[in-house]
Amino acid sequence: MGQLDPGAHREVSTPTSDKGSPRTLGEASDFVGTVVDHSALKVNQTGIVATVLVAFAGSALYQPLLVLIPLLAIVLVLGTFAPRLALFKQLYFKVLKPRGIVKPRPVQDRPEPHNFAQGLGGVFLAVASIFLIPLPVIGLALSLLVAVLAFVNLAFGYCLGCQIFFQLERRGVLKPS
DSSP, X not given: OOOSOOOTTOSEEEEEEEEOOOSSTTSOTTOEEEEEEHHHHHHHHHHHHHHHHHHHHHHTTOGGGXXXXXXXXXXXXXXHHOGXXXXXXHHIIIIITTTTSSOOOEEEXXXXXXXXXXXXXXXXXXXXXXXXXXXXXXXXHHHHHHHHHHHHHHHHOXXXXXXXXXXXXXXXXXXXO
């Protein structure tokens, strides 16, 4: 079995040697899992929802709060390619987990679908940022879409970005990891 504690600053541990059941229906049956701390994912989703809601609601009173949308886009895209730059996950690993505020929840899972979903959210927020000045309704709608999808994942465990990843992988657009 792989280690259950991925370390202080890592979302993913070593691969497990046991064949596990896939997390989502339709995945390969010979899935060899990696342990992913789902608490880090939940903190990340909470940060996304909170940031977009503060930007959306707060902008009615103070327009400059909309700058949170492009900043969040940068954080998500950078965190997708460099996990040490994933702000909300680092908050979990460096503050919340060590103090026992949020307990770890290791799950046999693959990190790639979650990273893809995070990157996709970052891209949508980047596009939203472009629209915030000329067409704020479109920019805010795209931002709220990202927040709603993060909330659906947080509350119900359904990750649309992960499903897109699996479909792209199944069709050969993405290489299986």
